[in-house]
Amino acid sequence: MTKKAFIKVTLKEEVLDPQGKAVLSVLKSSGYDNVKDVRVGKYIELEIDRDNFPSIEKLKNEVEEISDKVLSNPLIEEYSIELK
Amino acid sequence: MTKKAFIKVTLKEEVLDPQGKAVLSVLKSSGYDNVKDVRVGKYIELEIDRDNFPSIEKLKNEVEEISDKVLSNPLIEEYSIELK
Amino acid sequence: MKKNTEKLFGLSAEEYDKICGLLGREPDDFELGIFSAMWSEHCSYKSSKVYLRTLPSGGGKVLIGPGENAGVVDFGDGDVLVFKMESHNHPSFIEPFQGSATGVGGIMRDIFTMGARPVANLNSLRFGSFSHPKTSYYLSEVARGIGFYGNCMGVPTVGGEVVFDECYNDNILVNAFTIGIAKKDSIFLSSKCETGNIVVYVGSATGMDGIHGATMASEEFDLKKNKRRSTVQVGDPFTEKLLLEACLEAMEKKLIVSIQDMGAAGLTSSSFEMADKSGKGMAIDLDAIPLRTSGMTPVEMMLSESQERMLLACENEKFGELKGIFDKWGLNCVKIGEVIGEKVIKFYYKSKIYKILDVGVIVNGPEYERPVKKPGYIEKMPELKTGDYKIPENLNDIAVKIATHPNIASKKPVFTQYDYTIGTGTVVPPGFSAAVLRVKGGAKGFLLDANGNSRLAYLDPYAGGLLAVVECARNITACGGFPVAITDCLNFASPEDPEIMWQFAEAVKGIKEAALKLNTPVISGNVSFYNETAKKDGDKTYISKIYPTPVIGMLGFIEDAGKAVTPFFKGEGGEIYILGRLNGGLGGSLYLDAAFGDFRKKPVGIDLEYLDYEVRLQNCLRVLINKGLVKSAVDISEGGIFTALAESAVTNPERNLGFDVRYDFSGLGIRADEFLFSEFSQAFIITFEKAFAGTKEINGILKEFDINLEKIGIVKKDGMKINDIIDLKSDKIKEGYFSAI
Amino acid sequence: MENKKIKAGITVFPGSNCDYDVYRVLNEIFGVRASFIWHKDEVKKLGGFDFIVIPGGFSYGDYLRSGALAARSPVMEYVKDYAERSGIVLGICNGFQILLEAGILDGVMLANISLKFECKDVYLKTLNFDSPFTCAIKKDCVLKLPIAHHDGNFFAADGTIDRLNKNGSIIFKYCDREGNITAGSNPNGSLYNIAGISNKTFNVAGLMPHPERSSEKILGSQDGGYVFKSIIKYIKEK
Numbered sequence A, B: 001m002t003k004k005a006f007i008k009v010t011l012k013e014e015v016l017d018p019q020g021k022a023v024l025s026v027l028k029s030s031g032y033d034n035v036k037d038v039r040v041g042k043y044i045e046l047e048i049d050r051d052n053f054p055s056i057e058k059l060k061n062e063v064e065e066i067s068d069k070v071l072s073n074p075l076i077e078e079y080s081i082e083l084k
Numbered sequence C: 001m002k003k004n005t006e007k008l009f010g011l012s013a014e015e016y017d018k019i020c021g022l023l024g025r026e027p028d029d030f031e032l033g034i035f036s037a038m039w040s041e042h043c044s045y046k047s048s049k050v051y052l053r054t055l056p057s058g059g060g061k062v063l064i065g066p067g068e069n070a071g072v073v074d075f076g077d078g079d080v081l082v083f084k085m086e087s088h089n090h091p092s093f094i095e096p097f098q099g100s101a102t103g104v105g106g107i108m109r110d111i112f113t114m115g116a117r118p119v120a121n122l123n124s125l126r127f128g129s130f131s132h133p134k135t136s137y138y139l140s141e142v143a144r145g146i147g148f149y150g151n152c153m154g155v156p157t158v159g160g161e162v163v164f165d166e167c168y169n170d171n172i173l174v175n176a177f178t179i180g181i182a183k184k185d186s187i188f189l190s191s192k193c194e195t196g197n198i199v200v201y202v203g204s205a206t207g208m209d210g211i212h213g214a215t216m217a218s219e220e221f222d223l224k225k226n227k228r229r230s231t232v233q234v235g236d237p238f239t240e241k242l243l244l245e246a247c248l249e250a251m252e253k254k255l256i257v258s259i260q261d262m263g264a265a266g267l268t269s270s271s272f273e274m275a276d277k278s279g280k281g282m283a284i285d286l287d288a289i290p291l292r293t294s295g296m297t298p299v300e301m302m303l304s305e306s307q308e309r310m311l312l313a314c315e316n317e318k319f320g321e322l323k324g325i326f327d328k329w330g331l332n333c334v335k336i337g338e339v340i341g342e343k344v345i346k347f348y349y350k351s352k353i354y355k356i357l358d359v360g361v362i363v364n365g366p367e368y369e370r371p372v373k374k375p376g377y378i379e380k381m382p383e384l385k386t387g388d389y390k391i392p393e394n395l396n397d398i399a400v401k402i403a404t405h406p407n408i409a410s411k412k413p414v415f416t417q418y419d420y421t422i423g424t425g426t427v428v429p430p431g432f433s434a435a436v437l438r439v440k441g442g443a444k445g446f447l448l449d450a451n452g453n454s455r456l457a458y459l460d461p462y463a464g465g466l467l468a469v470v471e472c473a474r475n476i477t478a479c480g481g482f483p484v485a486i487t488d489c490l491n492f493a494s495p496e497d498p499e500i501m502w503q504f505a506e507a508v509k510g511i512k513e514a515a516l517k518l519n520t521p522v523i524s525g526n527v528s529f530y531n532e533t534a535k536k537d538g539d540k541t542y543i544s545k546i547y548p549t550p551v552i553g554m555l556g557f558i559e560d561a562g563k564a565v566t567p568f569f570k571g572e573g574g575e576i577y578i579l580g581r582l583n584g585g586l587g588g589s590l591y592l593d594a595a596f597g598d599f600r601k602k603p604v605g606i607d608l609e610y611l612d613y614e615v616r617l618q619n620c621l622r623v624l625i626n627k628g629l630v631k632s633a634v635d636i637s638e639g640g641i642f643t644a645l646a647e648s649a650v651t652n653p654e655r656n657l658g659f660d661v662r663y664d665f666s667g668l669g670i671r672a673d674e675f676l677f678s679e680f681s682q683a684f685i686i687t688f689e690k691a692f693a694g695t696k697e698i699n700g701i702l703k704e705f706d707i708n709l710e711k712i713g714i715v716k717k718d719g720m721k722i723n724d725i726i727d728l729k730s731d732k733i734k735e736g737y738f739s740a741i
Numbered sequence D: 001m002e003n004k005k006i007k008a009g010i011t012v013f014p015g016s017n018c019d020y021d022v023y024r025v026l027n028e029i030f031g032v033r034a035s036f037i038w039h040k041d042e043v044k045k046l047g048g049f050d051f052i053v054i055p056g057g058f059s060y061g062d063y064l065r066s067g068a069l070a071a072r073s074p075v076m077e078y079v080k081d082y083a084e085r086s087g088i089v090l091g092i093c094n095g096f097q098i099l100l101e102a103g104i105l106d107g108v109m110l111a112n113i114s115l116k117f118e119c120k121d122v123y124l125k126t127l128n129f130d131s132p133f134t135c136a137i138k139k140d141c142v143l144k145l146p147i148a149h150h151d152g153n154f155f156a157a158d159g160t161i162d163r164l165n166k167n168g169s170i171i172f173k174y175c176d177r178e179g180n181i182t183a184g185s186n187p188n189g190s191l192y193n194i195a196g197i198s199n200k201t202f203n204v205a206g207l208m209p210h211p212e213r214s215s216e217k218i219l220g221s222q223d224g225g226y227v228f229k230s231i232i233k234y235i236k237e238k
Ligand SMILES: Nc1ncnc2c1ncn2[C@@H]1O[C@H](COP(=O)(O)OP(=O)(O)O)[C@@H](O)[C@H]1O
Pocket: C042, C043, C052, C055, C065, C066, C067, C068, C069, C070, C071, C084, C086, C110, C263, C264, C488, C489, C490, C522, C523, C524, C525, C526, C527
């Protein structure tokens, strides 16, 4: 059986987001004046073999470890995990 | 008052995801054998001035339009929106 | 005087006392922040100044030497070239992608600040040993970061070097070089502010980037407490591209009086240095600074190292037009103050006067002549005596090992990540000797090369510094160019260690002597100290230090870029010659390491006669090339004559080639392994246009310079043969050479 | 008609960086009168131009997706309109990506299969010699041009590929030195080695390699020049 983990990786609030800045400027010049800020992050889906984990907690720990070590850069990014 | 819109942009299932594949191979070579598949998408946050919209529906329509026209490429991507 | 040692932020107790003396009281956090930044090694060059002053920095084609954002040389026809190299080592070790990217962004700003459009980038990179588990991560992230920034800016990255050595396991080095072109009559400087000019901030908003816990003051800097905060500088090459275009447009319209990029210590160093160099002061309104992060304190604003920003002075009446240009490019352009006659900076904050600081006091930091001591390891360094080592049975195996060693092998997987063809100026791309660029609208061109040999510099820092210059010159000469000027990046461990300081002094002396002899003044450069890290090994801590790594970036000129010579053999049947003299000596060589696992043996001594010969040799080769006689030329350096021959065979982009060399070296009094792999020869491997050798013309040239030319073999379709000691298949070497990294 | 009577427009977006290279090659090598079109300029209908080039670079930093943000700028409305009225439009590299994102050409660009920026020389086989972009290319001639991009991995649904094929709209494919279309000669993972395509009516084309960087002998190849020569020839004969 597999389980899905969804991970949102976003830049820390105070880190410069060049992508968001550029998207914002284009939205503004296209007339979407109501948009005040844009931040661009990553959305990652993992499909995980559930069977090898004694508990869902352990699986969650592994996803956290992966998010920490591989999917995000803790110096500038933070992440949140959802399991389904 | 501002409202936040969270948009997940993901590749359509039938589209090859080289980035996901690369992450998967990194995970495998780091010993995370339980991960069976990885898909990488985008996670975009918009901050929107709510006051200029007569209803939340209208605001939502605008976010949809933005997602459709700018944030995603409908040929290969799909998106989902959450307002908060 | 009351001292809280925790609050010295990198200043020594004596420096702190000196500040108290200058102020007549203890500094507050704002003042301390500014002192600690401006008196830091990085900004003040306090340990290196006395040595840097000894370097030749003028004469020849130099228009502006060290002291400005970059040096300037005369390129003729009203053109000037502006270049500099700078290190971004520590940020690249912390976050290799962003660190290397912002390093490239920073050096490009130094160039276009002066009114020059950047036309080429180079970089010199040092990583830990190739097999170290983190090396591939650093290599791929640094290459990606450099490409990300340079490619987006539209500046070709045309050369550089990549070296692996375990001495960099804990301290990688990223040195970035940029050259730009401008008109002689429109160079912009930071020293031209006039009283009454307004002070203008342009570019990105200011955030918390690069404000380091270590040098920082009060509570609010505690990064652990504020998880949402990050001090990593994030690069935005897109914004810098806009900044480049906007600045050059404003300069062309003569709207800028004086300008300085915001690099290390951001607003602090740019404002104080501009004021100081202009002999003026400034009034600065901190409330006007565009902020990305709300609630930043004055000292945070002053120390932020957010990228893609510039400070400039402009005439009040012209501000409207200036702002129009920056608006067009979508960039901030804000009046933040005024140039005043009094040599102080008056800071306003929350609409009130906040602080007044004397420019001279801040800018004239300490200067040290630190103690030096010849390191014990050098005193004890064993000589390499013939007979210490048996010649290995199978020199073929060693030859393969050397030709496919990560430090010798092709760096193609790295430089194909850089756009090296943009700008339509690149005549000889990366992967050969020096990069050759043409200048559109005429025949003339220029050449660029970067080099350093840290193992040699470790064994003999004087020789390391000297040979870095010589090696750059060889590469430029081998293409047919003549060396013009250099920039240097001096990467060392802690200057507070007398042995390190000795290394530094020796390396600078070596650079000086070579630069004098080769007539290549040092027009800009950078010093990076403290490339060391405390490591734990069990319960012992030790300091992991880099070898002294003086890196040279050299500019050369060529009259006709289309006539530049490439190093590879052109086709079967070509006759191979040695121009110069072969020397023995294996101390410090790659061969010693490859064959015996230890390079730490005293290298042969380098003296002034060596340099005299070098100048003659290079002049001789240049004359031969300029007469159109030479088809290929390459110098003998790392990996010895075998490597020079092998590379000449495998780097031909169109065809596979080999060679058959027959040469009796017995008369030289050297062994087979020395002949093949010594790195101390002063010689080039060349092939001629036709059977030119022996003609009167050539003999005349050889005689004039008193240089030897000797035929040693012939270019073959396949196979690498040297006497009866080397017999290899070209394919095998080629495959290994191009796939090692 | 003399070349200098031919007028070319080169679009400039924030972040375009091959604009000047194209400008120089058109003016100085091919003697065409080329000028820049700033993305915000109100050059209604672009009527005065004989052809438009969308040059390479990193428009808007290529943030979000390569070409995506530029594709939404006002000048692209004019380009669309110009193309619909049979105007000749050439997109190079980022320009190709912009044309795809604007829906003027079919398909999308994914990241290179290596996930790396790739700068190197490639060889191209021409598949259609009748278009305005290829009519001066000699048959059986393999072209050598440089590429420099991160997202050049052309992708489209099967139906789209069929349509392009049937219509003759696949104009360039990556090949080896001898002209064989092989996996080894594909630098970026592009579907069927596709390097350049045109629209249905052949007046709009995009290609990933850079013809402006291979139009002079000193740069190692003049093969890219054939693309510009084709456009000029086509306009003269029209
Ligand atoms: N090793 C060196 N050799 C020659 N000049 C140097 C050296 N190190 C620094 N310089 C010169 O000192 C000046 C200050 O350098 P630096 O502080 O790195 O400039 P920046 O303001 O760009 O940070 C520059 O003109 C630089 O070229």
